[in-house]
Amino acid sequence: LWLGWLQPLLKQRSHWQAELPRLQAQAAALAPLLRAREQQQQAQGRRPTLAGLRQQITAAGLAGSLHIETRDGRWHLQVRSVPADALWNWLLPLLADPAIELQQLQLQRTGDANMPAARISGNIVMAAQGGGHP
Known part of the structure; x- marks a missing residue:
């Protein structure tokens, strides 16, 4: 046993x-x-939404410098004299999302060229993948 x-x-x-x-x-x-x-x-x-994008803009401290509107199912962002590092810190992770498609990016450095911190102005057009309105 x-x-x-x-x-x-x-x-x-x-x-x-x-x-x-x-x-x-x-x-x-x-x-x-x-x-x-x-x-x-x-x-x-999750599909990206305009409200979510606005929350991200506000959280990044860019609400006063970025104007966003929806036209033809795309997000049109107007960038006005935003610190370059703040813009890139917000924009690059956003564009890494496969659900967001960058369709147009027209940015230029604004202000005095001798300024230590660059400022950026221009336009960005993005769309949510999967069709429909974002």
Whole structure:
């Protein structure tokens, strides 16, 4: 009885007592990665909206310098003397979203060329992928 039934059960119990903490540590290490991946998939499933774009503009502190309107299902942004670093910090991650298509970008440096911080003015036209109105 000992060799055939109880000893294998005790060996299995000892094995899982040693293995369980390692598996729990791996699960704890992978949990944040899984949550980040789920959030990324949810974000990709969401279609960009004009309201969301306005929130991003406001959060970036550009609400006073960027004017946005919707025409023909596209977003038309008019940029007026925005600090270059602030514009790029907002625009580049936005354009990395595969759901947003950049259709036109006309920007130029404005102000004094000797200014240490460049300012940018111009127009940006974007559209949400998938058709319809953004």
